[in-house]
Amino acid sequence: xxxxxxxxxxxxxxxxxxxxxxxxxxxxxxxxxxxxxxxxxxxxxxxxxxxxxxxxxxxxxxxxxxxxxxxxxxxxxxxxxxxxxxxxxxxxxxxxxxxxx
Amino acid sequence: xxxxxxxxxxxxxxxxxxxxxxxxxxxxxxxxxxxxxxxxxxxxxxxxxxxxxxxxxxxxxxxxxxxxxxxxxxxxxxxxxxxxxxxxxxxxxxxxxxxxxxxxxxxxxxxxxxxxxxxxxxxxxxxxxxxxxxxxxxxxxxxxxxxxxxxxxxxxxxxxxxxxxxxxxxxxxxxxxxxxxxxxxxxxxxxxxxxxx
Numbered sequence: 001x002x003x004x005x006x007x008x009x010x011x012x013x014x015x016x017x018x019x020x021x022x023x024x025x026x027x028x029x030x031x032x033x034x035x036x037x038x039x040x041x042x043x044x045x046x047x048x049x050x051x052x053x054x055x056x057x058x059x060x061x062x063x064x065x066x067x068x069x070x071x072x073x074x075x076x077x078x079x080x081x082x083x084x085x086x087x088x089x090x091x092x093x094x095x096x097x098x099x100x101x
Numbered sequence: 102x103x104x105x106x107x108x109x110x111x112x113x114x115x116x117x118x119x120x121x122x123x124x125x126x127x128x129x130x131x132x133x134x135x136x137x138x139x140x141x142x143x144x145x146x147x148x149x150x151x152x153x154x155x156x157x158x159x160x161x162x163x164x165x166x167x168x169x170x171x172x173x174x175x176x177x178x179x180x181x182x183x184x185x186x187x188x189x190x191x192x193x194x195x196x197x198x199x200x201x202x203x204x205x206x207x208x209x210x211x212x213x214x215x216x217x218x219x220x221x222x223x224x225x226x227x228x229x230x231x232x233x234x235x236x237x238x239x240x241x242x243x244x245x246x247x248x249x250x251x252x253x254x255x256x257x258x259x260x261x262x263x264x265x266x267x268x269x270x271x272x273x274x275x276x277x278x279x280x281x282x283x284x285x286x287x288x289x290x291x292x293x294x295x296x297x298x
Binding site for chain 2: 069
């Protein structure tokens with residue numbers, strides 16, 4: 001189970017969200033059999049495109065969160081691994097939690 | 102190709118598309134199916150195959166200098182990731198993370214749709230690309246020039262996705278328009294991943 005969860009984290013890391021280390025925090029909880037991805041405030045867009053409102057920074061991070069989670073779901077389906085997913089906004093941040101069954 | 106290889110390929114964008122070979126009907130059907138399932142989340146849905154239009158969008162793009170973010174070397178140029186036989190623009194309703202109406206995450210859904218489309222494309226033998234750095238107003242005029250009644254601003258988080266076969270004799274890092282190879286760089290650290298045992 002732990003190995004599967006770590007592979008899931010690797011798939012997130014491998015997704016086209018190249019700046020994942022800035023966009024997200026990822027928590028792998030082995031006892032819970034879950035992986036939780038949360039968008040993180042960052043300076044990414046400010047550094048690249050000049051000062052941007054924080055909501056736009058979050059929008060780009062949120063876009064990449066969707067990209068990463070869809071890659072993870074594709075991988076889980078390909079591996080025929082049963083899972084559930086809960087996607088919601090918490091305090092302005094996208095949180096996606098994938099729990100293995 | 103193994104599942105992991107599909108993901109590895111999708112993680113690398115392509116700058117050297119074969120623009121002659123169109124997207125096959127099966128993949129186009131799959132793309133349309135993915136878009137249809139989420140279409141209420143998208144303010145803009147454009148599937149662009151017109152070569153002249155794609156060239157015009159390319160001309161209003163640029164490549165940012167990301168030396169500070171660990172991307173090695175920089176050469177001022179247009180973004181050849183746009184020079185694909187198919188360009189997709191799915192844009193959310195707002196440039197915040199969620200829609201005005203129901204707080205569902207529109208940007209998130211756009212990202213998920215692009216991910217599903219990208220993985221479907223890679224599994225079907227195609228390559229993919231993304232471009233977020235272009236002149237928003239100029240691109241808007243280009244993509245809505247025959248559809249002004251439905252014109253809508255391209256937002257800061259509006260991203261083009263390219264899909265196509267890779268040009269023969271090239272690697273994804275080749276810039277198809279310039280004698281330039283974009284060097285690969287080591288993926289960033291994993292310190293953002295926390296494991297609770």
